[in-house]
Amino acid sequence: MHEWALAEAILATAKQIAEKENLREIAEVTIKVGQLQQVEPPILRFALNQMKSDVFKKAKFRILKAKSTLKCRNCGNIWQFNFRKLDKAAAEAIHFVPEVAHTYIKCPKCGSPDFEIVTGRGVWLEDIKGVKC
Amino acid sequence: MIDPRTIVINQRLSKINRIVAVSSGKGGVGKSMIATALALSLSKEGCKVGLFDLDFTGPSTHIILGVPSNVQPEEEKGLIPPKVEGLEYMSLVYFVGDHPAPLRGIDVSNALVELLSVTRWGELDFLVIDMPPGIGDAVLDLIRLVERIEFLIVTTPSFLAFEVVKKQLSLLCELKIPIIGVIENMQMDKSNCVQAETEKIGLSYLGKIPYDSKVEVSIGNPTELLETTIGKALAQIKKSKSELRCRIKQ
Numbered sequence: 001m002h003e004w005a006l007a008e009a010i011l012a013t014a015k016q017i018a019e020k021e022n023l024r025e026i027a028e029v030t031i032k033v034g035q036l037q038q039v040e041p042p043i044l045r046f047a048l049n050q051m052k053s054d055v056f057k058k059a060k061f062r063i064l065k066a067k068s069t070l071k072c073r074n075c076g077n078i079w080q081f082n083f084r085k086l087d088k089a090a091a092e093a094i095h096f097v098p099e100v101a102h103t104y105i106k107c108p109k110c111g112s113p114d115f116e117i118v119t120g121r122g123v124w125l126e127d128i129k130g131v132k133c
Numbered sequence: 134m135i136d137p138r139t140i141v142i143n144q145r146l147s148k149i150n151r152i153v154a155v156s157s158g159k160g161g162v163g164k165s166m167i168a169t170a171l172a173l174s175l176s177k178e179g180c181k182v183g184l185f186d187l188d189f190t191g192p193s194t195h196i197i198l199g200v201p202s203n204v205q206p207e208e209e210k211g212l213i214p215p216k217v218e219g220l221e222y223m224s225l226v227y228f229v230g231d232h233p234a235p236l237r238g239i240d241v242s243n244a245l246v247e248l249l250s251v252t253r254w255g256e257l258d259f260l261v262i263d264m265p266p267g268i269g270d271a272v273l274d275l276i277r278l279v280e281r282i283e284f285l286i287v288t289t290p291s292f293l294a295f296e297v298v299k300k301q302l303s304l305l306c307e308l309k310i311p312i313i314g315v316i317e318n319m320q321m322d323k324s325n326c327v328q329a330e331t332e333k334i335g336l337s338y339l340g341k342i343p344y345d346s347k348v349e350v351s352i353g354n355p356t357e358l359l360e361t362t363i364g365k366a367l368a369q370i371k372k373s374k375s376e377l378r379c380r381i382k383q
Contacts, residue, residue, distance in 0.1 A: 005211035005251045006137070012144070013137035032134065093228035096212065096251065099189075099236055099244040103229045113235050121243070124134040 002096070003039060006123055007047035011056065013125055018055050023130035026059045030127040034120035036068040036081055038095045055130070068120030070105070074112035081105065081120070098122055138250040142278050145211075145249065148256040149183070153313065154275055157287045158301035159294040160266035163318040163363070164287050166348060168263035169197045170363045171285075173355050174371065176219045180258035183214065186224035187275075188265040189244055190236055195226045199353035202230065211253040218355045223252050241270045249278065268301050276310055283311040285339075285377075288327060289319045295327055302334060313376045314339035318363070339374055342366040 033039040041063040048061045068081040090104040102113045155168035172184040186194040206212040214221040275282050288298040314337035317327045321344050331338040343362045351357035371377045
């Protein structure tokens with residue numbers, strides 16, 4: 001997912017949670033980004049800061065990285081994804097739609113494209129801290 | 134942990150007047166041909182139209198349209214679908230090319246959510262969605278995520294196809310999802326069975342499309358596709374039935 005589109009989604013989701021939780025001000029938003037999607041934390045942080053308004057005015061954004069773990073459904077092999085091994089076009093395609101990893105990545109042990117993305121797929125909102133009304 | 138993507142989906146679709154999923158419980162009934170021809174036909178009338186190929190594991194609308202391999206979405210705070218034959222066109226093929234995309238259900242769902250949340254459609258009168266066959270993940274996700282989804286159901290006269298399609302109709306009716314109607318494709322005799330059965334369950338029978346061997350020849354040539362029985366029948370259906378009429382926003 002593109003960082004700007006992603007930032008927009010994060011802010012919309014955080015705002016909805018703030019409304020539900022009666023927060024008048026959001027102090028900190030913790031975001032987890034999976035290695036598979038190769039989201040650039042500086043770009044994401046920049047986009048978040050550029051787009052923030054209202055309840056987010058004083059908000060800080062913590063961006064945590066999550067390693068991508070893949071598990072082969074065919075042979076059970078578990079491995080860490082290393083996108084440096086991919087060519088640029090494949091890495092970019094996975095950046096936009098992580099599921100196309102099944103087109104470009106194979107199990108290093110048996111060669112199967114049938115694997116599970118156990119951790120580190122995309123982007124998750126992990127925590128929100130704020131001041132209650 | 135919360136997935137932030139789903140919240141923005143309806144916002145991304147907010148500038149679209151109608152969102153029509155061309156779907157069938159059964160494969161091989163001509164959904165992709167009809168979805169593409171419908172999109173082209175609406176566009177020819179002056180509507181602003183998008184076409185979204187949601188058949189991730191078996192995409193084919195790019196072949197029907199003859200999309201050149203160098204066409205790619207523009208990256209601008211998301212993805213802007215390129216214009217192909219006047220349509221805003223989005224497909225997973227931009228990301229996989231001619232390679233296979235072997236996706237399981239959870240992956241289909243995730244890719245669908247990803248593309249719906251990142252694609253920035255323009256102001257459209259219609260977004261036509263070419264669905265994969267069946268009533269699996271793509272159908273259930275569209276029902277779950279897209280507030281204004283409507284279904285256009287395609288069948289053939291085959292007893293086998295329509296028996297499967299009836300299950301889909303039953304599911305959609307039960308869930309109170311709008312069904313525009315049923316189109317009978319590849320008709321080879323004058324039987325009115327599908328029409329009678331469709332009307333018996335209180336749904337609109339939109340019309341029949343006679344089998345046309347020229348359809349195969351039209352693949353890759355959108356102008357020719359509109360000259361086949363599919364293009365002609367869709368034009369007739371749009372004239373006589375208000376359900377698919379192009380109402381251009383003033």
